[in-house]
Amino acid sequence: KPPSGVAGVEIHPKIKEVGLRMSSMEIVGSNARAEAVLVTFSxxxxxxxxxxxxxISRNLTQxxxxxxxxxxxxxxxCIGMGNAIRWLKLQIGKIQPGVNDEEAKGKLVDMISEYVQERITAAGAYIAEAGAYKIQDGDVILTYGASSTVERxxxxxxxxxxxxxxxxxxxxRPQSEGRDLGRGRNGMNGGVTYAPVTALSFVMREASKVFLGAEAFFANGAMLSRAGTAMVALAAHSYHVPVIAACETYxxxxxxxxxxxxxxxxxxxxxxxxxxGIPDAQPVGPKSDSTLDWRSTPNLRLLNLTQDITPSVFVTMIITEVGMIPTTSIPVVLREYKNQN
Structure with a gap:
């Protein structure tokens, strides 16, 4: 049963709306989810x-x-969303006793707006601008799935x-998030080859650079992203193709x-x-409703993992809003932001 409230606290209608949109995969992507949640909380x-x-500080936190x-x-x-929520709770905890409620709420709303603008929107714009200069005439750029930052x-x-x-x-599969970019939509207007993941080793021979979006980077340099990213990075490493990740520091x-x-x-x-994820496609297999009647098969369970971990050795460089850094610099960036807070 979903939580309906604690100690008489009801769920705000906007929270219900954004929660259901995320669960139905209407809102996908770590940036889109983090921004949607922060805007909703404002x-x-x-x-x-x-x-x-x-x-207000204690009660609003609860x-x-x-x-x-x-x-x-x-x-x-997701990691970015969790970091943003922890930041918000930290700002709420800094509200001084005796501050007018309306003044405190107004300040929090302004701070949320600044966070979205600086850490997500402006950061993404800088990463796109800096990363674009890494592309030269004649390059063959390979990307995996769909990343809003990489597309930009x-x-x-x-x-x-x-x-x-x-x-x-x-x-x-199964989301097929990159199909719009693969069809030359989103402003690319041609010059795009679309291939399933099974063709990875074949098309990697042509690639000169690999650009990947990231859900998160951990302190040990490992990259969390959609399932299959590690396989793409490994293939690029085998063919000596540089792997460039685009990731905001939040x-x-x-x-x-x-x-x-x-x-x-x-x-x-x-x-x-x-x-x-494939328009007008029909289920494949001997049955019309499903390929595999797994629920009635004893001792059979299907595991659909959405993410995987790419070791730091397979990532050549990370493009962030603080510059282009190696994976070994992640602890330094984390320490600097922690000191600022």
Whole structure:
């Protein structure tokens, strides 16, 4: 049963809306999810009214925690989203006793707006601009799935810098997120080759650079991203093709993770046996409704992991809003931001 409230605290309608949109995969991508949650919390805080004779700092923290529990029930938080929520709680905890409630709420809303603008929007713009200069005429750029930051980078190189290059989009099932970019949409207007992940070793021979989006980077330099990213990075390493990751620093984590089994997000098992994400496609197999009747098969379970871990040795460089850094510099960036807070 989903959490409906704690100690009389009800879930805000906007929180219900964004939670359901994330669980139904209407909002995908770590940047989109983090931004949607922060914008929603700015509305939640603006609508919040503290009970009489209570400290807004303590009561608002409890209220926000209840809303977060609902979001987590709908879909586990990504690293960037979790970092943003921890930052928000830290700012709430800094509210001085005796401060007017409206003044405190207004300040928090402004700080959320600044966080979104600086750490997500402006950071993404800088990464795209800096990364575009890494693309030269004649390059063959291979990317995996769909990353909003990588797509923006490719568009900047094509339209702003007028670079002439070709793009290969390797797309995994079941989400097939890269199909729009693979069809030359999103402003690419041609020069794009679209291939399934099974063709990876064949098309990697043509690639001169690999650009990957990241869900997070851990303190040990490991990259968390959509399932299959590690295979792409390994193939690039085998062919001596540089792997360049695009990642905002708010998605850096102090955690250390060595594999994707200990902590991962599970998607619906049925997505593995349908041609999901492909318009007008019909299920394949002997049955009309499913390829595999796995629920009635004894001792058979389908495991649909959505993420994997790419070791730091396979990542050549990370493009961030603080510059282009090696994976070994992640602890330094984390320490600097921690000192600022």
């Amino acid at each position: 509305k939640v805080i603006a609508d919040y009214t503290a009970p009489p004779l209570t400290d 209220y926000v925690t209840t809303q977060i529990n609902f979001l987590v029930y709908q879909r586990p938080m 980078l490719l568009l900047d190189a094509k339209h702003k810098l007028k670079r002439r290059f070709r793009v290969i989009v390797i797309d995994p 998605k850096f984590s102090e955690r250390i993770q060595l594999d994707a089994v200990v902590s991962n997000e599970l998607d619906t098992p049925d997505a593995l046996i349908f041609k999901t």
